[in-house]
Amino acid sequence: MREIYALGVGHSTPLFIEIAEAAGWQVTGLYHFNDERTGEVDHGFKILGSFDDLYHQDIKGKYFLLTMGDMNIRREISVKLIKRGGLIPTIIHPSAQISRFATIAKQGVIIGAEVELQNDVIVGNNVIIRTDVTICHNTTIKEDVFVGPKALVGAYITIDELAYIGQGSILISGKAGHIGANTLVGAGAMVTKPLPENVVAIGSPARVIKERL
Secondary structure (H helix, E strand, O other), rough: OEEEEEEEOOOHHHHHHHHHHOOOEEEEEEEEHHHHHHHOOOOOOEEEEHHHHHHOOOOOOOEEEOOOOOHHHHHHHHHHHOOOOEOEEEEEEOEEEEEOOEEEEOOOEEEEEOOEEEOHHHHHHHHOOOOEEOOOOOOOOOOEEEOOOOOEEEOOOOOOOOEEEEEOOOEOOOOOOOEEOOOOOOOOOOOOEEEOOOOEOOOOOOOOEEOOO
């Protein structure tokens, strides 16, 4: 088994750890954002230090699993780790159904259990696709996007960087079309038309209610 270190100690950390373990990785320790919990044990894993501690080590060639949900923070940490020679692998739960015609980036993608990616789907770096999500054919998901559990993303849709697709939401094939960068689609929303960047949209059909900073 390949060794990997998990960054971030929070409520979703065990979920990411279990995906990694199912995919054949051995989590050998945790790093917290600060040093307040160094030496503690969380879910059976020792907290080895802070992010700053890690950045002052020789991490070249070591593997890292980012478990925080804030995609902006993930992007920032990814840049720092890669600059120092760290590796952030793509990790796919073995129960996921991935078309042989789909394209998945090799850096930092996390794909949960029971996910379906259909033909000609493209997934960019550092995308999180949670449990029981379906991404239909000919859809592109750009870097640093979060797709929540049980979301259904239809065909012929492009989702731009740092967008957030809430759990149970439905993006209709041929109608949603394009989701702008940094736009949040609320849980359970039904998207029937393109959405601009930097907005929050909720409801069925989804409507823009405010800007997203």
